[in-house]
Amino acid sequence: MVESEQVTMTHGAGGVVMAKLIEEYVLPYLGGFKAEVGLEVLDDAAVVNGIVFKSDSHAVRPVFFPGGDIGKLAISGTVNDIAVLGAEPLALACGFVLEEGLPFRELKQVLSSMKAVCEQAGVFVVTGDTKVVEKGKLGGLVVNVSGIGCRSKALDHNLAMVRKYRSSFDSRWILDRNLKAGDQIILSGTVGDHGLAVLSAQEGVAFGSSIKSDVKPLNHMITKAMEIGGIVSMKDPTRGGLANALNEWSEKSKVGILVHEDKIPIREDVKVASEMLGVDPLEVGNEGKIILGVIREMAEDVLKAMKNTSEGRDAEVIGEASNSLDLVALKTLVGGKRILPMPIGDPVPRIC
């Protein structure tokens, strides 16, 4: 990026362009501090002195969309980012930037869904801050939720089970870089729901009431999965969708990933809407799904435990990590193989 360039919508959309922004601007200035899991690792959260720490700003447009709103999204997003490291969310902090003219009725609705999701996840907001900006194109409000988390018994059990099969495993947390050839890739449910729900709301297209965002906190499902054990990597495929998440894993773990296209759960109406609107459901963000890399011997049991939860009932083993390739490939329905590249950015603007 040359100095004369400007920030574009794609710089906030996950994928290749955002990664370049972080690599060329954020890391050279803010990187360099040696934490247990620090900024350079670019994982879902950081770890400092045993405390898991994460911050996420949400600027989804519209603020209310089928299946959720910015409040539900902001709480779930931070809870999930902490939980995918294997940590137990401990407390949240909330920073609002409100737009002048926002009806209190709408603020109340957002706060009310934040409260509901906090109760569902069993974690609460302990501090916060409110700013107001002039009426303009903010689109109502921006919500930042940061959170802290700590080790849990389930995490310790999970890692003990990993070490039973992989004695060399020395990570104290569940990280993107931990994937090894042979690990099974589990996807916790259908992809594309959130992206298509938000896009349909943005475009004013209604697909009946069928397509709803999957936004939800996943910490309880993750605990159930860790109580079985054997999970080495875990990630929520948000901006840039499944394609982005798998490519991040592959790059960080330096291992290929082969995914069976027919195993990826996608709702029929999401497929149809994706074709209509010209987006790839594998590239749009999800807010209530995770992918897991699991020791082969434990994968079936983890899958079973997940299928027993409401959040994971559609879970599937969709593929495995492999040394016979060094990128992410899809084994297609007709038997061929095609590369699933890192997307340029999420095709849906302001998806979260």
Added chain:
Amino acid sequence: MVESEQVTMTHGAGGVVMAKLIEEYVLPYLGGFKAEVGLEVLDDAAVVNGIVFKSDSHAVRPVFFPGGDIGKLAISGTVNDIAVLGAEPLALACGFVLEEGLPFRELKQVLSSMKAVCEQAGVFVVTGDTKVVEKGKLGGLVVNVSGIGCRSKALDHNLAMVRKYRSSFDSRWILDRNLKAGDQIILSGTVGDHGLAVLSAQEGVAFGSSIKSDVKPLNHMITKAMEIGGIVSMKDPTRGGLANALNEWSEKSKVGILVHEDKIPIREDVKVASEMLGVDPLEVGNEGKIILGVIREMAEDVLKAMKNTSEGRDAEVIGEASNSLDLVALKTLVGGKRILPMPIGDPVPRIC
């Protein structure tokens, strides 16, 4: 506030109106979780399982102002909010909301001052997030910085010194509600600098180059003061200025505060500019100052230690807590007394 009402600029400006928003909307939905220092306490930061936790979004306009910018402000703000509880800042998280069209040159400038302030404060960004919103009235970017902190030796020493003189003192942290009659009120330096610097930039009025924001991290000065000890309350007088901070103390500690007007350090050019622009320098936000409530017997030594630091060289004892009144009063230059009320809101919009 009735349901049909809307958010106004004043709802983000500290003071009476923002307090009402928090009391009527935020607390009923997000309050209720019993933390060591929780949301209801409305202190500068929260404490959960011994971890001090704070989040603050910054939407200052313009992004660059005399003496600082949004990056310096965001890092300093969170560092200071953690430090005034007596904690040592441990790590920061940063959430950017960028406006489409922001020149990379400006982003680089903001990141560069964040880096400089982090180094100055000795604390670093370990995680973060970036979103982009369409070109509009955001005014460049909004920066959220959240942070975690922990107990320090200086805090333990400080509290031991407090207990020497007040055996009933049972707070583990330096909180707004700890003030008691007789405690001396120290102000760490001149007030009004930040507010007038930002206002002059907003109005396009230049007062030579004389008025600059005081924005800076204060954790090292606070450590020096705690190493003397005897500090019961500490607060940074940001939105709503000194008037807001003193009134919050008085309300939370249920004690009056008498301040000697002639002891409040104000720069001559800030006084002149305040009159010109029609604002009260006691009501505008500061970003590099703190007020301290100190056990009477320790106050002179704490003051001396503060005056030995560059951040506190203009510190003064400006008054004391008193049971002979139940609000904040100014003893004026001509010998009278007048109430210093809680401001409606900071007179400068988007001051931080």
